[in-house]
Amino acid sequence: VYDRASIQTAARDLLNLKNVGRILYAVKANDNVDLLRTLAAEDIGFECVSPGEVEWLEKAIPDLDLGRLLFTPNFAPRQEYEWGLDKGLQVTLDNLYPLQAWPEVFKGQDLFIRLDPGQGRGHHEHVKTAGVHSKFGVPLFEIDELIRLIDAAGANVIGIHAHSGSGVQDPDSWRAVAAILTEAAQRFPNVKTIDLGGGLGIPEKPGDKDFDLAELDQALSEIRDAFPHYELWLEPGRYLVARSGVLLTRVTQVKGKGDMRYIGVGAGMNALIRPALYGAYHEIVNLSKSGEPATDTVTVVGPICETGDRLGSDRLLPSSEENDVILIANTGAYGFVMSSNYNRRAVTTEIVI
Template sequence: MHHFDYRDNRLHAEDVDIAALANKIGTPFYIYSEATFRRHVKVFSNAFSGTDALVAYSVKANSNLAVLRILASEGTGADVVSAGELARALHAGIPADKIVFSGVGKTTEEMEAALNAGIYQFNVESAPELEALDKVAGELKKHAPVAIRVNPDVAAGGHDKISTGRKEDKFGVAWGSARALYARARELENIEVKGVDLHIGSQIADLAPFEAAFKKAAGLIADLREDGCRIERLDLGGGLGIPYGAGEIPPHPDDYAQLIKRVTAPLDVQLIFEPGRMIAGNAGLLVTKLVYVKEGEARKFMIVDAGMNDLIRPALYDAHHDIIPVTRDLDAKNDRYDVVGPVCESSDFIAKARTLPDMKPGEFMAIMSAGAYGASQSSQYNSRPLIPEILVNGDEYAIIRRRPTFDEMTALERYPEWMG
């Protein structure tokens, strides 16, 4: 559920008229519903009521400080994958003891920052990382709380590029090597083994892969305890899909929770979750303006002012996003269009061969389900400025990231002295 709907055929974000806002601030822009963020956090958290669970929002999904502040006020933690995300989470008020640091390429500088902050857990992804973390922790005279991410070799995810739990993926420790690495971790003076971690992919629309992976994790915990490891935590990652449209009906968090409770009940562990898309995805839209309608020999094109630098998911993942007019004409005829942007790349598209109502240049359209992996993956390619992010709360709105000027875009660049 989200808080975007038509009123008198004009699309609103909560109580804000999107067309009026677009005319005021210009397009393209992202717009988020605070009520939707809060609702999604509650739906997920309530599904695990009665269990010892930490919900650590995946910051990479949407890392805007205002969004993180909303989630902090709801009591969530954070899953971070860089020193920058760690700094954002702390700045927004998420306590360090609710922060989990994931990612395959942690640098020693990032480890030091996380140890000094006092984070809850490192999710270690390799033997070299474990050794490096032990060394950094020793130099700081600290102990690093650790879960080792294991790769269960379970295929899942809505696209090849977002599947992370297969043996050919870069993430995690090979299943057959896990017990040996845990044994090594127990030998290291500055490492505290706390748990097991796994994450098998993103936009997963079927509970079966989750069940297969989680059962393997439960078996591993039993084996590790026999080896003498004190396993207190089980980090199950994220990955639960959302309805992007096109008939997708992913599992409800309640059904996901029932599966997990059934599998993990005998383990007596704290559960850690890293949802991102499920919380942020349908809390945001990308609003864009139709610039031209172009008749090609084989296709008709709607050329809009949002490009792949603003929303890269269709080009990167062949992702589907529903597209709707901001001002609806119930009598409009439909036709098939490619919706494309102004970036100088053939891969710059939002949709291909999509049946849409006829629209005129200057009218606005909304790209749905763009709250996750939209603004956070955007760039200034083609020297196009990052677009605004707008947060709505009832009938109020605030610009939580403004569009930079050209001088701001180039502020870090310098001519070398020999150019005069």
């Protein structure tokens, strides 16, 4: 279940950043048509990683301005880059290989280049998207070769891009990345845009603080003051939509096993894979026992035949029973969009209110 108003609020908060010229929504976070239309109506642009995402957007928003879209495939076949350029999309390269193997594809083209700032950030190793152990981006030590290949291909770099990871709570991280990118951008005389990526963290647990957007804006003001000729972009995904969504499911069974107590629910890792994939924390509430004391330490599991099918471990919940309604929070991002029919289980239903 998604709350449209919370998405609108998050979008407007980001659009109020004085030192950011454009906000792009990472479509991979949630491609629900109603949510995409809501974001477009708020003047949010889009970042897509595949032709399928672009085509899905075009169907959802027939009057979509493709100039508000950034196309950022990685390790994609030659045909995807040709497709994007033929369509007039702003295309990002994050590897030397396309320039080495297919230089003719990029002749005369304006490109964004994704650089690897050297250090990944985030709440789990699988969401850190910088450093030599991450597949993304051209490392800084390859910039000389990148420039040679760009010149040989007859291409033109107009934007520098990076994304260090997800769930980052320190606003100063973006200032640090911006400092690296603006220094690198000076090697490319036609660069107009510095895209700092996404990854803005959200409160995950009770008591967590909101991400400090004012502090982020202040940090980026230093970069804008030093480099006023560059426009700064952000491309958040979770920040815009995660808090808008909750997963509702029912208790199917309860089980005691030694000193362990399990609560089984109808939705498992087929509906929400983030806990299994990233070790992600999602707050879990028994709505049917709202107001009752949380006395039981339980592990909440789904119906999938995998030991990793755990939605939450060692959680304090009221005594729960079959058919109780369970709410799992912050599932508006990387929830339904990553769901599957594994074990031939039905996917969940999406509702926007």
